[in-house]
Amino acid sequence: MAGLFDQQEVAHLETAMPLAARMRPRTLHEFVGQQHFLGEGKLLRRMLDADRLGSLIFFGPPGTGKTTLAEIIARQSSRKFVPMNAASSGVKELRAALDQARDRLKTGGQRTVLFVDELHHFNKTQQDVLLPDVEAGVVTLIGATTANPFFALVSALVSRSQVFEFQTIPQADILSLLRSALTDRDRGFGAIPIEVDDDALRFLAEVCDGDARRALTALEIGVLSLTDEESVFTLEVAQESIQKKAIQYGVDEHYDAASAFIKSMRGSDPDAAIYWMARMLEAGEDPRFIARRVVIAASEEVGNADPQALVIANAAAGAVDRIGMPECRIALAQAVTYIATAPKSNAAYMAINAAMDDVRQQRVLPVPMHLRDGHYRGAKQLGHGEGYEYAHSGEGGWVDQDYLGVDRTYYEPTDRGYEAEITRRMDELNHRRNQGERGT
DSSP: OHHHHHHHHHHHHHHHSOHHHHTOOOSTTTOOSOHHHHSTTSHHHHHHHTTOOOEEEEEOOTTSSHHHHHHHHHHHTTOEEEEEETTTOOHHHHHHHHHHHHHHHHHHOOOEEEEEETGGGSOHHHHHHHHHHHHHTSEEEEEEESSOHHHHSOHHHHHTEEEEEOOOOOHHHHHHHHHHHHHOTTTSSTTSOOEEOHHHHHHHHHHTTTOHHHHHHHHHHHHHTOOSSOOEEOHHHHHHTSOOOOOOOSHHHHHHHHHHHHHHHHTTOHHHHHHHHHHHHHTTOOHHHHHHHHHHHIIIIIGGGSTHHHHHHHHHHHHHHHHOTTTHHHHHHHHHHHHHHSOOOOHHHHHHHHHHHHHHHSOOOOOOGGGSOOOSTTHHHHTTTTTOOOGGGSGGGOOOOOSSSSOOOOOOOOSSTTHHHHHHHHHHHHHHHHTTOOOO
16 A cells, blocks of 8 residues: 555656656756767767766756756766755755765765756855865766856866856757657646647747746646637747746856957947847846947947047947936947948057057157157256147148157058048158158
8 A cells, every 4th residue: 555655646746747847858868959068979978988977067058958967967877866956055964965975885885976056156165065075086066057167166176077068958959849748648748639839839949048948838838728718729829828038147148248249340240239239238238338348349340440430339328328228229229230330440459559568568768859848947948849840830731750759650550441541641641751851
C-alpha cells in the first residue's frame, strides 16, 4: 500500500508541475541550443565524454537551459545533484552542503554537483568559502548567473572554472519544443485534442526572445484557458496568453547595446542605429545618456565632414532636457539618422588625441614670443607680442606666420563631405607658404 501511496504522491506532484518544468530535457539528446559549446567535438561535450568535469560557470539570459543542463550533467556523470539559490542561502547553508558532499565522497565515493543558481548574489566571503573544496575536487561547482562572471564574481573562482556563455535559444528550436509539448502524451498535451494555428506557435516562438520557459508557459496558459467556444489555439489566443516582454538589460546589456548603437552610427547604418536606440529606450535607459553619446558621435565620427551634425546633435540633447520622454525620442531619432547617414571623418578626434599625447609625453612647447599676450604693462619690455602679424590684414585673411614653433601636423582632413573643401583650402595655403608669399 505504501508503494501505491508513493506513486499517487508522485503523480499529484507531476500534475501540479507547470508545463515548462514537465518538458525539461532529460538527456543531452533532448537538450536544444548551446551547440557552440555542447555540440559534437566542442569543449563541454568533450569534458563530459571524458568524464573530466571541472567546475563550470553558466552565464546567460533566463530560460536558456542553465539549470536543466546542470541536472543533465549530474545525471549523466552519476553525481549527486545538490541545488541551492545564492539569493536565499547564506554561509551556514553553503558550509553544510560542502560538508555533506565531503562525507558523501569519503563514505561512498559518490561525487557531488553543487549547483548554485544566481551565483552573483553570493558576496566575496561566500564565494571564498567555495574555493578550497572546488580546488580540491570535493564538489563540482556549477554556478548559473545572468551577470557577466568576469565582473560579478571573484577572480579566484572564475580562474578555477570553465565559463560557458549561453545564447538565447534559436526560434526554430523554440518552435520544435512547443510542438513537442503539444504531442507528448506523458508530459505535455498529447492526450488532449487541440487544434493549433501555426501562426500562433510562430508568434510565441518569436516573442519569447529565445526564452523556452516563457514560450511554454504562454502555451500552457492558452491551452488550459480555452473554452468550448474557443476550440482552436489561434494567434489571438497566443497574444492574450503572454505578457509584454521584459527586456533583459543589466550592466552587460547596457554597455553592449550602447556599443552597438555607436558602431552603427559610425558604420552609416541608420536602421541598426535606430533599433539599438529603441531597445535602450524601451528597457528604460536614461535618454540623456543616449543624447550624450549622440553629441559625442557627431564630433568623433562625423566631425568636419558635416559640421551640421554637431548642431543637430546638440539641438536633440536640448530637446531631451526640455521635453523628456516619450516625445524626445523623435528628436533623438532625427539626430541619430542624420549622423548615421552623414559623411564620416574622425580627423578632429585623431588630431586632439595626437596633440594631447604630445603634451603628456613630449617637452612642453613654450608659446612663441610673437604670440604671447602683449596687452599688459611691461609686456613690450619683455618682447611679448613683438613681430605678430594680424591675419585679417593679409590677402584672403591669411599671413605666413608660425603659430606653434615646431613642424607638426595634427589635423589631417579627409576628402569626404565638407572636409574636401577644408583640404582644398589647406592645400592652397600650404602652396602659398611654400612659395614664400606673405600678406601685407
